Amino acid sequence: MTARGPAGILGMVVKAGCWAVKTKIRELRKKRRISQEELAKALHVTRLTITSIENEKYTASLPLAYKISKFFGLTIEDIFDFSEVGDIDYEIF
Amino acid sequence: MKSFEKTVRRRLLYVVSFGAVFGAAIVAAFVLKLTGAAGIGSLLSVELLAGLLAGTAAVSFYRVKKYRKVLKDPEALEELHIRETDERNRVVGLKACRATLNAALALLGFAGIVLSFINQAAYYAVVAVLVVLLALYGAFSLYYARKY
Numbered sequence: 001m002t003a004r005g006p007a008g009i010l011g012m013v014v015k016a017g018c019w020a021v022k023t024k025i026r027e028l029r030k031k032r033r034i035s036q037e038e039l040a041k042a043l044h045v046t047r048l049t050i051t052s053i054e055n056e057k058y059t060a061s062l063p064l065a066y067k068i069s070k071f072f073g074l075t076i077e078d079i080f081d082f083s084e085v086g087d088i089d090y091e092i093f
Numbered sequence: 094m095k096s097f098e099k100t101v102r103r104r105l106l107y108v109v110s111f112g113a114v115f116g117a118a119i120v121a122a123f124v125l126k127l128t129g130a131a132g133i134g135s136l137l138s139v140e141l142l143a144g145l146l147a148g149t150a151a152v153s154f155y156r157v158k159k160y161r162k163v164l165k166d167p168e169a170l171e172e173l174h175i176r177e178t179d180e181r182n183r184v185v186g187l188k189a190c191r192a193t194l195n196a197a198l199a200l201l202g203f204a205g206i207v208l209s210f211i212n213q214a215a216y217y218a219v220v221a222v223l224v225v226l227l228a229l230y231g232a233f234s235l236y237y238a239r240k241y
Contacts, residue, residue: 040175041175044175044178045175045179045180045181045183046175046176046179046181048181049179049180049181049182053182058181058184060180064180093144
């Protein structure tokens with residue numbers, strides 16, 4: 001956690017976008033020739049959710065990440081890249 | 094999926110009941126207004142009543158049509174279930190609610206300041222709404238903080 005700017009009188013915020021993690025869903029999906037629609041149906045979510053996760057705009061919840069990993073027969077770490085999660089940039093303003 | 098089907102059936106019943114009761118109330122007010130009888134009819138304009146009636150009818154018909162279609166088609170039912178339980182949709186809804194609350198509180202606060210110079214009754218009304226909203230927010234925050 002890095003403190004920036006003046007002392008944190010007003011509080012801390014997590015910068016928008018820091019929570020989105022990189023995923024290998026798109027490449028795994030293309031490898032297996034599965035459409036977003038098919039994957040969404042199998043996981044019981046909307047196609048937009050899959051799109052957002054693939055585009056790293058939204059991070060799947062733990063249960064959904066588990067379902068995705070089960071679907072591809074891999075572990076959660078194989079699909080999601082959590083290496084940047086430790087570098088969450090807190091900003092004090 | 095069976096439990097969701099039951100939920101949709103219950104919703105359909107609610108929509109029909111609400112539409113019928115609200116529609117009847119508006120029609121009654123409309124009749125009172127047109128016949129010149131005293132009471133609620135004199136408080137509302139014909140245009141407002143007509144708008145309320147049309148709006149209620151439109152929303153009720155749309156919902157009834159939607160739920161009936163969903164109950165007939167298992168695929169549409171599943172699609173609706175997915176749409177409603179989708180976690181991203183829920184996050185979007187929560188964020189939208191939060192942003193709306195913040196905007197409403199800010200606007201009410203600003204309106205209160207402005208109205209304090211113009212109209213005392215309107216100022217108290219806005220302050221009352223603001224206080225109720227803040228009290229509700231505090232109560233729900235406390236409830237969810239204890240729940241989770």
